[in-house]
Amino acid sequence: MNQALEGVRILDLTRVLAGPFATMILADMGAEVIKIEMPKTGDDSRQFGPYLNEESAYFMSINRNKKSITMNLKVKESKDLFLEMVKEADIVIENYRPGTMEKLGLGYEEIKKVNPKIIYAAASGFGHTGPYSKRAAYDAVVQAMGGIMSITGELGGRPTRVGPSIGDITAGLYTAIGILAALNYRNKTGIGQKVDVAMLDCQVSILENAIARYLVTGVSPKPIGNRHSSIIPFESFETADGEVMIAAGNDALWKKLCEAIERTELAEDERFITNPLRAENYNELRPLIAEPLKEKTTKEWLSILDKFGVPNGPINNMEDVINDPQVLAREMIVEVDHPKAGKMKMLGVPIKMSETQGSIKSPAPLLGQHTTEVLKNIAGLTDEEIETLREKGGI
Amino acid sequence: MNQALEGVRILDLTRVLAGPFATMILADMGAEVIKIEMPKTGDDSRQFGPYLNEESAYFMSINRNKKSITMNLKVKESKDLFLEMVKEADIVIENYRPGTMEKLGLGYEEIKKVNPKIIYAAASGFGHTGPYSKRAAYDAVVQAMGGIMSITGELGGRPTRVGPSIGDITAGLYTAIGILAALNYRNKTGIGQKVDVAMLDCQVSILENAIARYLVTGVSPKPIGNRHSSIIPFESFETADGEVMIAAGNDALWKKLCEAIERTELAEDERFITNPLRAENYNELRPLIAEPLKEKTTKEWLSILDKFGVPNGPINNMEDVINDPQVLAREMIVEVDHPKAGKMKMLGVPIKMSETQGSIKSPAPLLGQHTTEVLKNIAGLTDEEIETLREKGGI
CATH class of the missing domain: 3.40.50.10540 (Crotonobetainyl-coa:carnitine coa-transferase; domain 1)
Structure with missing residues (x-):
């Protein structure tokens, strides 16, 4: 060729x-x-x-x-x-x-x-x-x-x-x-x-949106761990035996996530219904998701989240990467x-x-x-x- | 054009x-x-x-x-x-x-x-x-x-x-x-x-050398903060008012760094004379550099390190970047x-x-x-x- x-x-x-x-x-x-x-x-x-x-x-x-x-x-x-x-x-x-x-x-x-x-x-x-x-x-x-x-x-x-x-x-x-x-x-x-x-x-x-955020707000962003700066939930959570990355990039995925973790009441909760509201009420929201995620292993969650169509992944080290x-x-x-x-x-x-x-x-x-x-x-x-x-x- | x-x-x-x-x-x-x-x-x-x-x-x-x-x-x-x-x-x-x-x-x-x-x-x-x-x-x-x-x-x-x-x-x-x-x-x-x-x-x-390191050693590397995986000293240090990044990428730069921080005796110290030795004796070496660096401000160090030709830089936030x-x-x-x-x-x-x-x-x-x-x-x-x-x- x-x-x-x-x-x-x-x-x-x-x-x-x-x-x-x-x-x-x-x-x-x-x-x-x-x-x-x-x-x-x-x-x-x-x-x-x-x-x-x-x-x-x-x-x-x-x-x-x-x-x-x-x-x-x-x-x-x-x-x-x-x-x-x-x-x-x-x-x-x-x-x-x-x-x-x-x-x-x-x-x-x-x-x-x-x-x-x-x-x-x-x-x-x-x-x-x-x-x-x-x-x-x-x-x-x-x-x-x-x-x-x-x-x-x-x-x-x-x-x-x-x-x-x-x-x-x-x-x-x-x-x-x-x-x-x-x-x-x-x-x-x-x-x-x-x-x-x-x-x-x-x-x-x-630098992606960090520059835009600074230019609009006048405040230099700082490290925020594994969270996304504006999309929620879009971060890693502890499981029973490690961590899992979850990226619920829009309102439909948010609903699917609530179903996957068996917290369907959250999908209807007015505090969390849109991404701007989830951002505003982040401190209330996070523990409500984090709690159930601790109850199963990473492997179990990967399989459940896949089934519900929620973008997710393990946090792989080099050994995992090379064998993926x-x-x-x-x-x-x-x-x-x-x-x-x-x-x-x-x-x-x-x-x-x-x-x-x-x-x-x-x-x-x-x-x-x-x-x-x-x-x-x-x-x-x-x-x-x-x-x-x-x-x-x-x- | x-x-x-x-x-x-x-x-x-x-x-x-x-x-x-x-x-x-x-x-x-x-x-x-x-x-x-x-x-x-x-x-x-x-x-x-x-x-x-x-x-x-x-x-x-x-x-x-x-x-x-x-x-x-x-x-x-x-x-x-x-x-x-x-x-x-x-x-x-x-x-x-x-x-x-x-x-x-x-x-x-x-x-x-x-x-x-x-x-x-x-x-x-x-x-x-x-x-x-x-x-x-x-x-x-x-x-x-x-x-x-x-x-x-x-x-x-x-x-x-x-x-x-x-x-x-x-x-x-x-x-x-x-x-x-x-x-x-x-x-x-x-x-x-x-x-x-x-x-x-x-x-x-x-992933750069992380893959090579895993393939050769069989051990998945882990986070190591602001250090380089193998070059030393090549990391950020605290100053009197913040941090400074120092990258002494070879033995000549190591000597220049010792001069810049007025610790010329370190340049002659047999424990630190080559990069492999500096890696081996890292835990002894780090405090010997870190101590003097705490004594002046970041701005003072940037100027001194420049004068001695040691690659260095401030840790800029978005405001700094946009005005650099x-x-x-x-x-x-x-x-x-x-x-x-x-x-x-x-x-x-x-x-x-x-x-x-x-x-x-x-x-x-x-x-x-x-x-x-x-x-x-x-x-x-x-x-x-x-x-x-x-x-x-x-x-």
Whole structure:
């Protein structure tokens, strides 16, 4: 089967998470991603635990489907070679701190000179413009500054970091979108461009209604635990042996919930008949639902709530997720055979396409695994030239 | 200035958040998004508070740049008209529960018959395949089932919902990516396809290293508060008047942090010299950093840490975010003039493109604001035909 991005060549200078996440998505859909890493050390995340046979599970999980070549861009010969390769590429992507590529003489203006059709994507903490542009950022800094922590956490508790590195990942997703939109424009016009994505901008972009609520009320929202800010009941409740998430998103579902918990009188209660009334009388309502929910186990409630058509779910941990029948049926857990780490499971491809389904075609590369192949095929180097460059520390 | 997706026409049947978020991104970049809403009621989120002059700030924040037409697809004439419009469209997108479009006689197979080149995108809770496919999902359910809650929250605390509806938003981002990849494939081959995105799959896809950690260790990770799972120190600390986020992502930054807090002896301390050692001796290390950080205010620390080059940030609430100099410099807060709500601020466009910058060209539409315009121009209806359809309840 064909893949959606077959024939698209990406020179990938990104490291760690935000950039590699973007190029993983593109590689999963068939783009040829040539990951360019520092000789000897490689992507920092090759050192991140946990390890499988001394290979980083972290690195392997976000670098499948990519080729790895080593290249020290501070060595003039390598820099020249890189610019030669730019001529044969569609996309260059990097997630250095703004200014780093310019110092190497490889900023967008230089890249564009050798290939005006290139799409140059940069993912950085704060973006390529503005007063914080040159500052370093990590996910935790962006989560803190971007506001998401201020609305995540226990009711009355302190701002809480989102478990996964959502600051990096969101930037990766937006970078992939920007690249694909630029590619569409280039397909039609032949014109390339620079795509500049900041982790902070992306973090702010996913605040949803918190921004609107602040702008209308003038009050910054705070953590409210597992409740929804305005829909009720829409939160987790204790059961006899754990918790269950219930999302009664409208008045009809509220009635169904009352039936499921055998409290049909609540469905008729005038204090709770509409969502605005349920919000107003939340403190009276909550214990009336919470009490009966404590009487059965989570498993029992999942089955009862399903029967009554009330949206519900267990609060799954990683073990539950990996064994969930729906997750498995959607091929979201796949096994990959890595030459050093051996067989390992990782996440599948979440975008399901009827004509061009993405897939895992190869495990994450060893450092420099494709250096010779790529330098011969794309840059046209001979074995001798490759050897000379290796001796100079260029690859 | 041109926009990246100019000339791309989208028939948008989505409601509430996941789908509308995807089409907002595409509309921001210049796609013509024709939002098709139920006559009289429209998108459910038009009823979501908070309100500005009786207009939903929530709805307005994610439906800018779109046109609104009303259409009841259960009325035969409207359904036929919709299929006529499919012939003139590039993309159809919906976020109904799987099976709903088929019941209307408008599933992908039917749509494809009138326009084989169409890209049909469906965003749903659990996807169009698998045992849970037909179940309803809301963000809270997907956050619970997808594992993110199990690794978010206070150390030793209960699983915690992420403040914004990250389950919906992530699905919106992946749907936009899927559509753009399919568009690239169609540009090259002329072949359309169906793109099927599940909120649960997307939620699982952003779990980052939690999955890898479980697969390697066999232990499901739990909430660990504001710490990073493996990098140390990488968390928030109390100051004299609040908190500060510090991200010392490598050994060099650790040394700089020791200098910044005037504890240079720690930089030489053999218990803390590498990240694995800092992780092993975390319980001894934390108080040694936490103590001095309590002695100055957050503002003082931000300035000192900047001076020493240690990545840091305040924990901003919505008011802070909206007034942040970088957020403002990046035009991430823009003012839009809405015919009913008046002037309102909303989030800008996070993907910065040098040739085709996205922008807010029009505020969110009133319900059915563009019905006449669209039906005349795209479907070629006369005033009389439009009137007849209106009388039948079709629009």
